[in-house]
Amino acid sequence: MRYVTFSADGRTRWGWVDGDRVRALDHLHPSLKAAIEAGALAADPLRSGDGAAFALTDITFLPLIPDPGKILCIGLNYEDHRRETGRAVVSNPTIFTRFADSQTGHLSAILRPRESAMLDYEGELAIVIGKGGRRIPAATALDHVAGYSCYNDGSVRDWQAHTIQFTPGKNFPGTGAFGPWLVTPDMFGPPGGQTIQTRLNGTVMQRATLADMIFPIGRLIEYCSTFTPLAPGDVIVTGTPGGVGVKRNPQIFMQPGDRVEVEIDGIGVLANAIAQEGAE
Known part of the structure; x- marks a missing residue:
């Protein structure tokens, strides 16, 4: 799968890339880094928790991990x-x-x-x-x-x-x-x-x-x-x-x-x- 960190609706969000759209997952974990820390990327149920969907052309891409410790x-x-x-x-x-x-x-x-x-x-x-x-x-x-x-x-x-x-x-x-x-x-x-x-x-x-x-x-x-x-x-x-x-x-x-x-x-x-x- 592909995951992205982005800005939309005035919020910093993250989600998985589904074709030409991204499906937000920030309602499950606050950030991609938090999801990684929780071991959630290995869990296929992430797909079943899809939130809002956005066209890739409508989002602002952010650094993939904006706040890495190192x-x-x-x-x-x-x-x-x-x-x-x-x-x-x-x-x-x-x-x-x-x-x-x-x-x-x-x-x-x-x-x-x-x-x-x-x-x-x-x-x-x-x-x-x-x-x-x-x-x-x-x-x-x-x-x-x-x-x-x-x-x-x-x-x-x-x-x-x-x-x-x-x-x-x-x-x-x-x-x-x-x-x-x-x-x-x-x-x-x-x-x-x-x-x-x-x-x-x-x-x-x-x-x-x-x-x-x-x-x-x-x-x-x-x-x-x-x-x-x-x-x-x-x-x-x-x-x-x-x-x-x-x-x-x-x-x-x-x-x-x-x-x-x-x-x-x-x-x-x-x-x-x-x-x-x-x-x-």
Whole structure:
């Protein structure tokens, strides 16, 4: 099944996608994260509790999980991206954090901040934790996944490069697009052969398969859950392929008015326009 967080009738809601409609389920659980925490996504009776129905064209998509306890982002997790950055081969994942309030939803604008013109795209697979735990073995890690989605880990490159720490360049408001929906593991299948690509104004800028990850999903969950307990609704953003704008010659950065799309087989397309952040 596919689940979405959205705004309609002046309320933040969530529900399951039924063709070109979404059937609200917020009368059963207050949020998608709450439903995940309750283990409700595995319960088929969710369908029998359908609430109001809305056309997908009439809703405002919100970040899939607006309030995750943790967003753990993986850097340099595709070999072609590692090579284009000139980084050394490492034995463990590179991890940084993104704040929940830096996110935006499908079809909403990604904001270029006033402080920089170096806004870059990074198409990625996001995994949402369904069953929490500590020191989760890689062999059983996929049992802890509630589902998969697309992520655009928009990066303000000059701020990312101020020091060896990535955090400032990864947390400007409205730069992390998350959606459009959560696809459950039974629908997505084992991650591996699915293609991921990023398009800027219709031109393919990044393309790989999920099998090209240096550290696969099981290893990421095992590693992350060793140093911090993972909880339902936590998000791991699994890294971007090569082809980022900052490493092109000439460099390419996203401009106001551009359209960027992240597409992953079995999930769909996360699409956003680029807008200039307004003056405060």
